[in-house]
Amino acid sequence: MRFEGGTSVTLRVEMDKQKVTFAELVSVIGQQGGDIVAIDVIRPGRKTEIRDLSVSVVEPAIVDSLAKAVQEMNGIHLVNVSDRTFLMHLGGKIQIQSKQPIKNRDDLSRVYTPGVAKVCLAIRDDINKAHSLTIRRNTVAVVSDGTAVLGLGDIGPHAAMPVMEGKAMLFKEMAGVDAFPICLDTKDTEEIIAIVKAIAPTFGGINLEDISSPRCFEIERRLQEALDIPVFHDDQHGTAVVLLAGLINALKIVGKSMSDIKVVVCGIGAAGIACSRMLLSAGVTHLVGVDKEGAIHKDEKYENEVWNEYAAITNPRNEKGSLSEVIRGADVFIGLSRPKLLSSENVRTMNADPIVFAMANPDPEITPEEAGSYVRVYATGRSDYPNQLNNVLVFPGIFRGALDARASTISESMKLAAAKAIASIVTDEELNEEYIIPSVFNDKVVPAVRKAVIQEAIHSGVARKVPGDFRNLD
Ligand SMILES: NC(=O)C1=CN([C@@H]2O[C@H](COP(=O)(O)OP(=O)(O)OC[C@H]3O[C@@H](n4cnc5c(N)ncnc54)[C@H](O)[C@@H]3O)[C@@H](O)[C@H]2O)C=CC1
Ligand SMILES: CC(=O)C(=O)O
Ligand SMILES: [Mg+2]
Numbered sequence: 001m002r003f004e005g006g007t008s009v010t011l012r013v014e015m016d017k018q019k020v021t022f023a024e025l026v027s028v029i030g031q032q033g034g035d036i037v038a039i040d041v042i043r044p045g046r047k048t049e050i051r052d053l054s055v056s057v058v059e060p061a062i063v064d065s066l067a068k069a070v071q072e073m074n075g076i077h078l079v080n081v082s083d084r085t086f087l088m089h090l091g092g093k094i095q096i097q098s099k100q101p102i103k104n105r106d107d108l109s110r111v112y113t114p115g116v117a118k119v120c121l122a123i124r125d126d127i128n129k130a131h132s133l134t135i136r137r138n139t140v141a142v143v144s145d146g147t148a149v150l151g152l153g154d155i156g157p158h159a160a161m162p163v164m165e166g167k168a169m170l171f172k173e174m175a176g177v178d179a180f181p182i183c184l185d186t187k188d189t190e191e192i193i194a195i196v197k198a199i200a201p202t203f204g205g206i207n208l209e210d211i212s213s214p215r216c217f218e219i220e221r222r223l224q225e226a227l228d229i230p231v232f233h234d235d236q237h238g239t240a241v242v243l244l245a246g247l248i249n250a251l252k253i254v255g256k257s258m259s260d261i262k263v264v265v266c267g268i269g270a271a272g273i274a275c276s277r278m279l280l281s282a283g284v285t286h287l288v289g290v291d292k293e294g295a296i297h298k299d300e301k302y303e304n305e306v307w308n309e310y311a312a313i314t315n316p317r318n319e320k321g322s323l324s325e326v327i328r329g330a331d332v333f334i335g336l337s338r339p340k341l342l343s344s345e346n347v348r349t350m351n352a353d354p355i356v357f358a359m360a361n362p363d364p365e366i367t368p369e370e371a372g373s374y375v376r377v378y379a380t381g382r383s384d385y386p387n388q389l390n391n392v393l394v395f396p397g398i399f400r401g402a403l404d405a406r407a408s409t410i411s412e413s414m415k416l417a418a419a420k421a422i423a424s425i426v427t428d429e430e431l432n433e434e435y436i437i438p439s440v441f442n443d444k445v446v447p448a449v450r451k452a453v454i455q456e457a458i459h460s461g462v463a464r465k466v467p468g469d470f471r472n473l474d
Contacts, residue, residue: 019075236274238391267337335365397449
């Protein structure tokens, strides 16, 4: 497997055309391992010219030496080196746009006062009209307190915002859902619940994101009880759905069944607990969870009450010890913890045809290079390796379906249906070790998840509306 992402930088260069040619500059960049992928002329001129060069480099470490070589060229002044990733974040990544222009007094008097008043009163008289006459119909809040942002931990609400904006972009780009990032400057469970309850009238759904365990469980449960719109902690359920989809297909490759495998889940936090529960309901019986202090077992009384409940339903042989100990003989490793916790030696002690899903972000528990040829099926949460097991395959389609059916909740059966729908996109002919899960860019994913979610919402009675394309269907 190859790391295909690399780094892109933008070099702003001022060239003295009497001293240097563009071809010479291209040649130096090439010699230093850079690949020019785009050129913008910022200020043309007869004698001097300023250009922005977007340069892709395979190894981020070479950016400094490349910049130095360019800077040292006669006739070149290196004005600036910008990381394209940072450039894509300048001023934030999303914005609000009006659906209609306000061109005259008549428009103004309809979208705003006085016309708007009769719409307000219509909603006052029938609150259900908020779904058809306001943004509530298509808008989801992406709410975080910044305490478990990717695998970066408690980095605070300001630093969490780029991830939440990113989630909002994905909602829109993938499924047309308008999502609004909301980062809260509080870690207090009661306060978070109160705030989300208070803002709920604006939204058709609440996507909780990167809120650390165990607070996330109570926050989600209490909000689900209090609100009549879907409240979905993405790190729990989005991850569990994509994991199950990946495992259904990986097991076909190795010819094993859910009931026969030993699964080790590393990182018994929000994602690890939800993924474990999903696997148990899919038929896995031999599942061992491992956190910082080793395997979670029944002989220990944990301060974290959620772990006591976890111990009661997992680890049937009451195995104890570190990851290195319990991974022996395992068929599947699922990492939802931190980078570099699984060694190639650990993988060598697993059962034949090991499946390793190293899903920690931004860096996995073990890289494909380290896992090497010992692993039969390998997947990560990242976009630059094959088999991206990331909840982005789930949350856009799940919310698309839930909003379209005006579902009051996202139930277990809706999640299971979504997992099966994602898995089924990869046909038996296509299935192979490096293709167990459809790409995030596969345009069948969102429609398939939406359809499965709506069907199940109607079937289980949580749909409050039957979308047009589902009417008159058997
Ligand atoms: N690929 C994907 O779609 C997703 C990946 N993740 C990743 O999973 C990881 C965990 O995320 P959350 O569950 O939301 O966070 P969390 O904070 O709720 O849970 C993390 C757990 O890992 C445990 N942990 C830390 N060091 C450990 C060690 N040395 N050995 C074993 N366990 C250890 C922590 O004690 C904690 O229980 C993050 O890296 C996150 O990026 C989370 C959600 C989706
Ligand atoms: C993908 C995701 O939600 C996470 O790593 O937290
Ligand atoms: Mg997350």
